[in-house]
Amino acid sequence: MEKRIIITGYGVVAKEFCKLLLSHSQSIKSMYGFYPKVTGIIGRKGMLYEAEGISLDELTSYGIGSDALTHYAEEKNIFLIPPKWNGDVLVECTPTNIETGEPGLSYMLNAIEAGMAIVSASKGAFVHSFKRIKEAARKKGVSMKFSGATAAALPTMDIGGYSLAGATITRIEGILNGTTNFILTTMTENNLSFDEALKIAQLKGIAERNPSLDVKGYDSACKILLLTNGLFETSFSLNDVQIEGIEHITKEKINEAQEKNERIKLLASVILKNEHLSLEVRPRTIQPSNPLYYVNGTNKGIVFETEEMDTICVTGGASHPRGAAAAVLKDVINLYRREL
Template identity: 55%
Template sequence: MMKQRKIVITGYGTVAKEFVELLDQKKEELVEKYHTEFKVVGVIGSIGMIYEPDGLNLSVLHQLPKGSLGISQYASRKDLSIESPLLKGDILLECTPTNLETGGPALSYMKQALEAKMDIVSVSKGALVHSLPELLERATANGRQIKYSGATAAALPTLDIGEFSLAGSNILSIKGILNGTSNFILTSMSEGNITFGEALHQAQEKGIAEKNPDLDIKGLDSACKILLLANGLFHTKLTLKDMAIEGIEKITKADMQRAKINGCEWKLIAAAKKQGDRLILQVKPEILAPENPLIHVKGTNKGILFETEEMGTICCVGGASHPKGAAAAALKDMINLIR
């Protein structure tokens, strides 16, 4: 029997635009494989909302610019009015910019969506870092689900492994290289025998690092991701204040070369480890030995290592570190919602 799922997108940045294009490309395949028609009925930006109850024309929308400009141009082409934001549909795709201090505006949208009995797929970290335990409680109370694998390392299936592949196992620790930008910088320093500053400049020139790269190089992005994994998989209520966070900006060319003498490599490791009845979270640069599988994570790739009591060590490496990878993770979450 054919099902239909109506999607409202909040935030129309790069990831949301990639999602629209991806969904447009795969709509027939999704109907054939999953007997489900996914329709984007609304997009909310800072200027308001475009809404069509029978679905926006994605072929038109993804050819327009991202952000408010694209929203206004679509409204103009389709002779639509810009409406006040209203969450009405089956799934909220949350893509607004991350605000770690308040969680807004994503937090407000997510609460409204749960009250409206919508499931949530989020690629934005802010609201989840700020209030994941509360949001999960609200979702349970309303009989809804929250999926957020795209917020925990884009295309790398970190959360999926913990939730599904390791179901029933006792996870002892999680260690990961969860930030592609910092890993690219460390790889460049190691392979090119260059300084941190030179490697950062290369990353910025290639569009891998932002003009202000602090979230990546100081470890905060990695901290957000391991926090979400920990709170989701260990059912804790920890915050960023419960973590020790250290970035890569103090690693020198000499540090890198000393590690390589023994076949080792520096990596920025985000970790969650059980210690008695406590869970210890930290992010810091570490020297990995040659036998550690995460040593092979190069460039913008990421990796995750689970230590379990019953299944031993499980490692996954790779995953596209670009907006299309995050968009694909969001689509995967939607498919898993209907399975």
């Protein structure tokens, strides 16, 4: 059984996803009962489409972006065409835009209307229009998965949705952004200011040139928002999250915490109390009794508190494009895997 994949956006995550398919497709067929085949990739200049499947070996040798798609098309003597939605699943990898959700939002809605399932590595459309996308998917009877958008390789949605199925989750608390955790760890271990640690993160390629989404807490807020809406069947917006970033954390505050054997971490949380959910992102001082105390560098971690299963914690998860791509592949597999 083949499953036709259409990818929107061909940046580093999409390319890593294609590389994983190139190396894993045969094992996916033997282990999970279906063969994933990329038949289309949509970029800014049009759609690269081959009904029999795009040669991922050749495509992944051309770099990223629309230029890579154009190069491939020229080598194959084919043309880029307007988008068409005749696949089984859309893998959405366009850049995150929390202001409008575009272009991912329109891509998703068009794919859903055509009866395609959705797997997304991008947060923007879900942050902007979660309720709209969810209602459209339910109306058409298609599935949507977005674990790659909620902390890349860290299996947040999987634990909350599958491992804790039937349990009453009363609190979720996590370090969901590797960039800010690296900055705080660097400040702590090297007695540096925020600006000094940020510069190191940028030189290492961990922080963006404009790090606002990370350091001001918005990336973490987007992730806890998606986790909450996905696991609690809610429709909160970003305006419902109280957000405070780390840009005002000083060397002195770090030292004060160290003197008490504590550490400052940027924590994203949702708390269920009296049947009311509250969402927040803010720097907090935590003690060694908290498992997130030991999550350092670019690593991430999440803690689930439940009434029936007590406390569950998972840490780690690669904070790089390959890790995000692997989360996307996992979602595709979980859509179609045969039951053992």
